[in-house]
Amino acid sequence: MWTIVRKDLSIELRTGEMASSMFLLALLLVLLFAFTLEPERLIAPEFLAGLSWATLLVAGTLALNRSFVLEREAGGLTGLALAPIDRGSIFLGKAIGNFLLLLVAGVVLFPLIAILLGTRGLAPGWLLPATMVLGVAGIASIGTLCAAIASRTRAREVLLPILMFPLLAPLLIAATRTTAAALVGENPSEVQSWLLMLLGFDIVFTTAGWLSFDFILEE
């Protein structure tokens, strides 16, 4: 499992393809928001939270798509499926790789969006990092599963977001609420139920992906 993580990350570190294209797309999206939303006015934290997650999601779609397309093209997935390891571990390996990539993207993006679109300054605390980790974990688990499914079809680039976005709806609602709360410096106990929900979402769908990968990789 860790070998898969290491392999995916080293491909990324060597080429930097994904990181650069994700970053560029995200930046362009932020510019788009800036042009269309009149950034002279201070954007409310709720909007900022929503914009940040939407940007991360759209940019993340690129990385997720890539993670299986590369494998399919090179026949890597067949190799992985033949390897004498549990199929669930392949899922976990892939998901952790995507998780780390998306997390780095989030850590870069969120402050960037906050700076460019303006906020009253970040409230210190663990709430924002916690939200980011939990939210990105959910996106990575659902995203990895959907990317594996979509990569098999003709229209994979189109299908991945179509499959992924509705399934992520509860996660996005919860992540946006907690992020907004973190931005205005609310007490974390106010959003406790949302945090629990993020955690529950991660557990349910990581388990689902882990269990169902047996059926996904069976060629």
Next chain:
Amino acid sequence: MSESRRIWQDTILPWTTCVAMLAAIFMVFVLVPSERDQGVVQRIFYFHVNLAWMAFGGFAVVAAMSVWFLRTGNRRADRLAHANAEVGMLFTTLVLVTGPIWARPIWGVWWTWDPRLTMTIVLWSIYAAYLMLRRLGGEDDTIVRYAAVLGIVGALNIPLLVLAVRLWRGIHPAVMLSNDPDAGLKDPLMGWTLLASGIALALLFTWLVSLRARLLAVDESVAALHLEGVRT
């Protein structure tokens, strides 16, 4: 197909659906009194509520059939999952059409981000994605299995979705499942009408699903024949 199944599908089911639907329409439009405050537009409720229940029931069947298919590889289960998703989609669309027709005069807006509305539209898009996967994937065996996985993951999403949207404030009337003593159907005839349209729509749902499942089976055998023709 066995003779008795054919009679059930081609004769009994369509005719009972037809009779039940006419009876339900008569009850909804003629027999039942209008609601005191909302007036005539409230009558759409008898179809709206039942459509929603049938659609969500259909999605539950999709998940159950998907589990069954992954366990046994039974193609019939897969076809039933597919057919239920399609008809469930149709019914959800009708829910999303009938809802705004009622909401416009009563709430003053066509749409609002109330929990149930949000949930319904997200469910609609989950199963739209499911059907899209089936269409884009074709008849490939792998896709069929992927669709089953998605059918299960989609259903797993529903409780979380309900929880997420419930934490928002809701304005959707809870007529049937409410503790409020003022809520509920006051005239007994309203209850009967709701039941009648429920039966009619349940029959319609079953009939449509059986037709679709049969068509999918025919599709599969045509594809198999075609493949055989290519080989020889």
